[in-house]
Amino acid sequence: MSVAAQQQSDRTPLLAIRGVETFYGKIQALRSVDVDVYEGEIVTMIGANGAGKSTLMMTICGDPQARAGQILYRGEDITRLPTHDIMSKSIAQSPEGRRVFPRMTVMENLQMGAILEDEKDFDDDLRKVFDLFPRLKERRGQRGGTLSGGEQQMLAIGRALMSRPKLLLLDEPSLGLAPLIVKQIFEVIRELNRNEGLTVFLVEQNAFHALRLAHRGYVMVNGSVTMTGTGAELLARDEVRSAYLEGGAH
Numbered sequence: 001m002s003v004a005a006q007q008q009s010d011r012t013p014l015l016a017i018r019g020v021e022t023f024y025g026k027i028q029a030l031r032s033v034d035v036d037v038y039e040g041e042i043v044t045m046i047g048a049n050g051a052g053k054s055t056l057m058m059t060i061c062g063d064p065q066a067r068a069g070q071i072l073y074r075g076e077d078i079t080r081l082p083t084h085d086i087m088s089k090s091i092a093q094s095p096e097g098r099r100v101f102p103r104m105t106v107m108e109n110l111q112m113g114a115i116l117e118d119e120k121d122f123d124d125d126l127r128k129v130f131d132l133f134p135r136l137k138e139r140r141g142q143r144g145g146t147l148s149g150g151e152q153q154m155l156a157i158g159r160a161l162m163s164r165p166k167l168l169l170l171d172e173p174s175l176g177l178a179p180l181i182v183k184q185i186f187e188v189i190r191e192l193n194r195n196e197g198l199t200v201f202l203v204e205q206n207a208f209h210a211l212r213l214a215h216r217g218y219v220m221v222n223g224s225v226t227m228t229g230t231g232a233e234l235l236a237r238d239e240v241r242s243a244y245l246e247g248g249a250h
Helices: 003-009 053-060 083-087 106-113 119-132 134-138 149-161 179-196 207-213 231-236 238-245
Strands: 015-024 027-037 042-046 068-073 091-094 167-171 199-204 216-221 224-230
Touching (some): 015 053, 042 207, 053 199, 106 119, 134 149, 149 167, 207 238, 216 231
Parallel strands (some): 042 199, 091 167, 167 199
Antiparallel strands (some): 015 027
């Protein structure tokens, strides 16, 4: 065992997924999934479309609930909690497909994600989001539904950040976006982790960007985790390269 692995084994994961199985009716979507996310890490789950990555993300958030196994957050079992209780525990999600409020302005979308206990805190949080995504500041009076795909993704992440999460869940943040926008969004994720210590768990089809960004990664195939390692280790694996980086299965 490496020194890094030994240090992790001595710590309690911020998020621990243990033997999770999820079904849609009689169809099993997740099969005995184990994942650890430690505080201060970026962890990614890569896999082909339909592998179960987004189902895992939704299961963490309680919809659907796992039929077997446990999901622990800060040592607390959240497996059977309703979604609103889970999301009140300093967890925020930027869902697949962005799902901004289309009729609300950029500012109103950000307000929907905010903790409105102190006006000064809100102003500080808003300033941070606008520093990360200057385009949102320019568009703050524009309706969310009229933004470009890249701007909507920025807004979805910005809205999640307004709740001051300890754990940020990102579901396919690069989906359908131009390469330049993808690069910009992944740089923001790296900056948040490096400068703010934000813990990030993301699921991604874009294996190259995700594994370059992540400290550690998992590969999911047909609802099961088939490989794990550091981002660099997985990028170097022949089976990962052939399946996800060289025009193989997508």
